Amino acid sequence: MLKTKITEMFDITYPFFGGTMMYISTPAFVGAVSEAGGIGILASAMYRSKESFKDAIKEVKDKTDKPFGVNINLFPMMQPIDNNEYMDVIIEEGVKVVETSGHRAPDDIVARLKPEGIKLIHKCVGVRYAKKVESVGVDVVTVVGFENGGATGTLDITTLCLVPAVVNAVNIPVVGGGGIATGQGIAAILALGAEGVIMGTRILCTEECPIHDNLKKALLAASETDTVLMLRPYGNTHRCWISEVTKKVKELEEENAPFEKIIPLIEGPKTLSMIRDGDLKSGFISCGQGIGQVNRIVPVKDLFHQLADELKDANNRLGQIIG
Ligand SMILES: Cc1cc2nc3c(=O)[nH]c(=O)nc-3n(C[C@H](O)[C@H](O)[C@H](O)COP(=O)(O)O)c2cc1C
Known part of the structure; x- marks a missing residue:
């Protein structure tokens, strides 16, 4: 108690x-x-x-x-x-x-x-x-x-x-x-x-x-260095687990791409494919540095x-x- x-x-x-x-x-x-x-x-x-x-x-x-x-x-x-x-x-x-x-x-x-x-x-x-x-x-x-x-x-x-x-x-x-x-x-x-x-x-x-078991297993294997801040140029900074999509988003950010180019990568259905269906190449998941523990x-x-x-x-x- x-x-x-x-x-x-x-x-x-x-x-x-x-x-x-x-x-x-x-x-x-x-x-x-x-x-x-x-x-x-x-x-x-x-x-x-x-x-x-x-x-x-x-x-x-x-x-x-x-x-x-x-x-x-x-x-x-x-x-x-x-x-x-x-x-x-x-x-x-x-x-x-x-x-x-x-x-x-x-x-x-x-x-x-x-x-x-x-x-x-x-x-x-x-x-x-x-x-x-x-x-x-x-x-x-x-x-x-x-x-x-x-x-x-x-x-x-x-x-x-x-x-x-x-x-x-x-x-x-x-x-x-x-x-x-x-x-x-x-x-x-x-x-x-x-x-x-x-x-x-x-x-x-x-x-x-x-969340899908594939994702739980991937997160268990992650360390405190496996997160990234993204979407800051668009006024909505999020810390997320590094994945294929977050790497792509970071590349687009470097190129000063408009937000319209980011949306198709991170929109709800894509994120649901990762979270519910375990497709780790689709969408993104928020995740903090505490994942290393x-x-x-x-x-x-x-x-x-x-x-x-x-x-x-x-x-x-x-x-x-x-x-
Ligand atoms: C996968 C995920 C999704 C989240 N979604 C939201 C959200 O929709 N709204 C919100 O206010 N916070 C959201 N958060 C933030 C959490 O509510 C909480 O403040 C945060 O996870 C605490 O930090 P920690 O992840 O280091 O424990 C999310 C966090 C994670 C990990």
């Missing part, structure tokens, strides 16, 4: 958030993360209609009675969705936790959802964004250093420097992440003053994660137990050092 402001606020066993992952944070996987004692977060951007989004929330509720969250995407999208409609569904379905992530502060979302008693989390990559979202009324701020898998922004601050800076700058609880894949890493994040930890890359290699595929429940044990080992080691 771990006790932080986050375990108390959300009534959960572990202060671990399963990061939102486009095409991967399905109802079954979200349910598995919450059942294991953390909080799974459903990626609402995966659903193209409010009806299918509503069904997905119902499916999560069938999988778990424990707290889970829903992510509202504020990043630019090739096919934007109407977040107002999705907020209607969130309220109708009694969702208790909403995470926002993206290129702007969630003022409108806070104004609509806070009066409903929904706990609001915003994920960002810098001190000034954290202060801004605290000022608009979010309950928790999540910050990820640029080791992380997925969107990194442009500040390029490492987790070790970003987490304490944000902890010093805001009064609301901070969840930290980016590169965290072991209990020792979690110990570091908590020692830096965070009240919880977010992990995306680590939970890709779990039994319940709905991932060496086993285990059920999420076992992973969380293992992380908690490692956290205790780290604490014992420090106790021996400090005396």
